[in-house]
Every structure is written in C-alpha cells, then in structure tokens.
Amino acid sequence: MGKRAAFDEIRGHDAGETARPEFNALGDWIRETPASELNRRQQAAEAAFRQLGITFAVYGEEEAAERIIPFDIVPRIFTAREWAGLSAGLVQRVEALNAFLDDVYGARRIIADGVVPPELILGNPQFRPMLAGARPAHGIFAHICGIDLVRTGPDAFYVLEDNARTPSGVSYMLENREAMLRLCPELFEMFPVAAVDNYPDALHDTLRSVAPNGRSSNPVCVLLTPGHFNSAFYEHSFLADSMGIELVEAADLVVDDDIVWMKTIEGLVRVDVIYRRIDDDYIDPLVFLAESVLGVPGLIAAYMAGNVTLVNAPGTGIADDKAIYSYMPEIVKYYTGREARLPNVETWRCREPDCLKYVLENLPDLVVKLVDGSGGYGMLVGPTATRAEIENFRAALVAEPHRYIAQPTLALSTVPTLTDMGIAPRHVDFRPFVLSGADGVTIVPGGLTRVALREGSLVVNSSQGGGTKDSLILLDNPAEAH
Amino acid sequence: MTRRSESSSVSPDMRLFVHHRTVYRFSEPQDRVIQMLRLTPGSHVGQNVIDWRIDVDCNARLRPGRDGYGNETAMLYVDGPLSSVSLAVTGEVLTEDRAGMVAGAAEPLPPELFARSTPLTAPDEALRALATEVAGDGGPPLDQVHQLMATIHRRMRFLPQKRSEVRPAGASFADGQGGATDFAQVMVCAARLLGLPARYVSGHILRPGHQHEWHEAAHAWAEVHVPDYGWIGFDATANRCPDDHYVRVAIGLDYRDAAPVSGTRTGGGSEVLDVGVRVGMDQSQA
Structure with missing residues (x-):
C-alpha cells in the first residue's frame, strides 16, 4: 500500500495532531498523558494478564507460542452511529451464514438455483457429507461467529473473514475492558461507553435457548475443552466459570443410547447443550479422525438424533471457507433478499482463468491467500514481499490456481498506539462476537481489536507481531454506560 | 453393465x-x-x-x-x-440382475459430491498413469470404466485374507495385491481420475460353488456415475458389474464412510x- 495515507480512526484522514471532533477528548488525553505514565499502565495490564494466564493465540493462529499477546493502552472508539451501522450489517451477515448452513445440510437450494458452483460446496472438505440432513434446534448452526472486519475510511467497513467454527478471543474483549476500567477510569468519565461484561450472560442465554426439543425447561449446558494443554484453555475455563456451567473434557462425557451424559460425583447427569471448543476433526473418533483422544465417541450420533445441541454445530467450516467467502455478497442477497450491508473485500478467485491472469499480472500489488490457510501463513503480501517470494508464489499459483484467492492490499485504518518512539499510528482490524439463538441475534457492543505493532505492517495476527486494544462503543444514551 | x-x-x-x-x-x-x-x-x-x-x-x-x-x-x-x-x-x-445399474436407492447427496478424493482414495503417480492409459484410448465413458475395471483386475492379485488395517488406494495398487476393499478403493480413485464421480460400496456377494464356505471379509466394490446412465456398480475383484448375486449395504466416499x-x-x-x-x-x- 505504501504511498496512500491510511485513515486514522481518531485523527481522521489528514492524521494531524487534532482529533476528529467527536473524539477531541481522547486526542487531548493521548497528548496530555505522559508516555511514561501510559507505559506504566500498559505494563500493569500485561502483568495482570500474565498472572491470569491469558497467553493464548486467537482462532486460526495455532502456531503462536504460549506467550502474552501485547496489550496496547490506547483504546479504539466507535461512535454510536458507526456501531449501529456495523450491528445491522453483522446481523444480516450472520443470518445469511446460518441460512446458508441450514440449506447446504438440507435441501441445497442455493446449488439448484445456480448461485454458488456445486463443486465449491460438494467438493469442499469442509462440507461433511455424513452430516447431511442434520436438523439442529431452531435451524441454527453457527451460534457464535467472530466476524473479522477492516476499515479504510469513516464509513468504509469490509468483512475480511467469517469465523464460524470455534472462534476465540472474546476473553480479550472482557479482560481488556477490565484492565482499562481499572487503569484508565478517567476515559469512562469522558465518554459514555457501552458495557461488555454481560457477554457471559448473553452467551449462556444463547446456549439455553437452543436446547433440543423437549429439553428446554431447564437445560444442562457444558463447555467441552480439549484440556489445559490447549492454548485457549484460559478462555474455556473463564467462560465456563462466568456462565456457571461445568467445564468438561472428553473423559467426563459418555454417550449411551444416543444421549450424552456427564459423569459427576452424584452420578450421571444428562447434557443438553455442549459449547465445544474442539475442532470437528477431533470431536468424535467414530466419525472423524479415528485416532483422536480428545473427542467423545457417539457424540455425532447423539447430534444427528437431535438429542444434544453442539455449539457451533459440526460442519460449519463450509460457511467460513475462503473459497465460499468470495460468494458471500451473492449468498447474503440470496437468503435475505437485500444487498449486503457490509461489503466483502474485493476478491479474485484464481480458479477462474480471467482472475488468474489479472492476479499474475499484478502480484506486487495484491495479497494472495491459500483458500485453506490461516494465521497469516501461506500468504503473500505483494507490496512488502521480496522478488523471490513473489516468484515462488507465481509458480504455486500457476501449478494450483484453485487453491488461491487474491485481494487488493487495503489501506487499513490506523489507531494511535503506544510504541517505543511514543504514540504512532498502527493498523488495526476488529472482531465482534455475534450470538445467534432461538430469539434472534445478539451482539454485545464491543469486540477484539487487533493491532499490527510493527510500523507499516498490515498483519495483525499475534503470531506475526500483533497485539490487542480495548474497543469502546459509545452510547447515545449515557445512562446505560459503565 | x-x-x-x-x-x-x-x-x-x-x-x-x-x-x-x-x-x-x-x-x-x-x-x-x-x-x-x-x-x-x-x-x-x-x-x-x-x-x-x-x-x-x-x-x-x-x-x-x-x-x-x-x-x-x-x-x-x-x-x-x-x-x-x-x-x-x-x-x-x-435380488434381480440389473446389470450393475443402481436405481431407486436413497440418494440424499448428488453425484458431484463423489468427485472429491479423500486420504484413503488420494491419487498418486501410478494411479494417474493408470487413468491416463485407460483414457488414452478414448471412447465413451462407459467403455473406459469397463476397461479400467478389467485393467485393475488384471494388474492386482486377490488375497482373501482380511488385513488388519485398511490401506490407501495408492499403497494397494503399488503392492499389486489385496482384498476387495483394496480393489474397490483403487477403482474409486482411478474412476475419479477419469473425471467421473465414484463411490465405495460395502456389501455381500454370492460365490456360486462356494456357498457353504465362510469368507473372511464382507465384499466391496465401486459405483461410478456414468453420463447418460447414472450410478453403475463395478466390481474390480470379480471383473464384472454387480448382478443378482450382490447385496448392496452401504456407500461412502471411501472405506471409512461405509465400513460395516x-x-x-x-x-x-x-x-x-x-x-x-x-x-x-x-x-x-x-
């Protein structure tokens, strides 16, 4: 991207010393608080995170080592108007994702109607044929989505990725806020900020609302973790604790007669809803990877029989697949009857000869991604790549074009960030968490802001030098604030 | 057929x-x-x-x-x-002899699904060469599949003993021998390389002259979706299309999806x- 000036969310397009009028107070706060004081607070926050053990990578970043993800003390702010627009777009997007999943595991109208090429769904390993015909409670498959958004201007937001499997990172939203309330209380006096601490309650309500038929009066919900060796274990135990539900491992569950039971000291307790933080491949050795010891044999049979709700349902990977992503504008329109409120990033499907030709001619300007890659690996960022890296990707593209998509390098928005050289703009993205239950879609006003800490870097992944920030959503009605 | x-x-x-x-x-x-x-x-x-x-x-x-x-x-x-x-x-x-043609079965999934490969039916160089050799003669798809079945039958030796572990198609073909599961997965993989959807079938076969014998494994074969015909069974072990001697039990992308x-x-x-x-x-x- 290089030459184009990025939009700064606090200071606006000219990125001068003055803030956008609505954020004047934050501009003053940034200018007037000494860097040494900001540093002290930031270190206090990180020390607290280390003590809690929040040392994990976010979804799709399994490669990251067990270490603290850096926290930045300067928050990001959205106005009430910006958030209202984003929320409406997110609700529409997630409703479409669930309608799509209900359709592809059911009647597959979208294929019959020619909206998405059949091979992109049927030939996709993320479409699990053995689960075809599954009818989860209320037709909801992706109860928890972490939609990654990027921004290039005041009203220019784009969806970068739909995370519809087992998205993580919500504990950062909650812990970052805790730290900010403690360390920078004055900000919450300056601005009417929407609270996020009701997320565990909202999640619990969502889980309870999707209990199987006939089990809705007092459903038993549990959180299934791969165990304390998993990098996100802190989040698993934190969420189970906050909701007041049992945190279980595979050995604590047993399936009998297509019903899931939890072993307790008082005997077996029937389980109705499982918030599982184990990937599909490992969840049931009878159906998926036979060598998995993390899973529960018979779980898929209980799910197919409608006796337990899995959150998210197995097989949702087909909805957030990168090859499907490029069809999301059509998918949203197909199921909601309206244009997508939140646009996609322009995407070239290298499987299509015209697109491949364009991509090969413009590699130095593009971001090229593996359809089945994640975590910022298997990715070419043209403008910062070496000649050799570009040529390697060219060869890979020519050999297997169907495995790649390409996107323009966006001038991602920046937010002032505390660096070794003082406050400086750094690029950010945003992951709000969208809950879908029997009563509709709920979005707690907040999310995870990831920031690329290296100067000029566009890669926010924690495995590649990314950190996090608190994300403040301003309220129209200050009475609802913290 | x-x-x-x-x-x-x-x-x-x-x-x-x-x-x-x-x-x-x-x-x-x-x-x-x-x-x-x-x-x-x-x-x-x-x-x-x-x-x-x-x-x-x-x-x-x-x-x-x-x-x-x-x-x-x-x-x-x-x-x-x-x-x-x-x-x-x-x-x-x-049972009736339908010359391998499958009709009226529960088909919740469309044929295109069975075009994808799986770890147990992943192609390798030898299997690609086999498909190229068969396709090289041209001819209608149905003839090509018949020729494929005959070629696999000729190149692989049948071993009635059941193996403890199921091998990927490439390993079976390289070994040049195996049970019905091996023949079926090789046939499935190679038919997909011809550009035709193919699936694994587990079932049973009556072997005339061996009716009183206990066999060590259930039978298995392939079904290939042939243009203008639909799903047709091909049993590379016996080099014939399933007839009234066959009982079709379960289907899947490979052995694992259809295992008894x-x-x-x-x-x-x-x-x-x-x-x-x-x-x-x-x-x-x-």
Missing part, C-alpha cells in the same frame, strides 16, 4: 440368504464398547430386503439411525466388563477381530 436381464422388472432372479458374523475378542476386559454399525441394506430397484436382523451376544442397546449418505446405521452401546462382542447378522434379500463396523472401546489392551460371511441361495445352505 454388459448384460441386461430380460426379466428384471418382472420377477426376482435370486433369493439370497446372508450370514455375517463379527467377533471382537479383547485381551483385557473392556469397560465400555461403542460401535457404529452399517450392516443393514436398504431396499431399492432390484434389491428387496425381506428380512434382516442383528443379534448381539451380550446386553447391548442398539439405536437405529441414518447417516448423511442415506445408509441405515445402528449405534451399539455395551457396558463391561466385556471380554468379547459378537454380532450376528442374518437376512434374506430378493467402526468402533471404540474403553479398557485398554488389544483386540482380535474375526469376520465370517456366508451367502447362500437357500436357507439350509446359508
């Missing part, structure tokens, strides 16, 4: 009696055994299931179901302590698996 029965729609050609025993013996008593069974055939044109039952030799719970492929499944739950589990399947099926039994157990130690299959034309023989 070389011969079409004159009487296929009029009267059944064959009445088959199937006995299929599966015995697991454990070196140590097991606390629990859970198995997913795909042992029950469905009825469709040319295959009419008159009677079918599964008996378990211990106090077990069986829950019938259906998987995404349309296969009839049963979940088996047994509590220990358990030193062995024995499953006995007995059934009676009326997938199981897990809690209790450690090792297990020995004994399978016996006997297919006859009358009850006394079976």
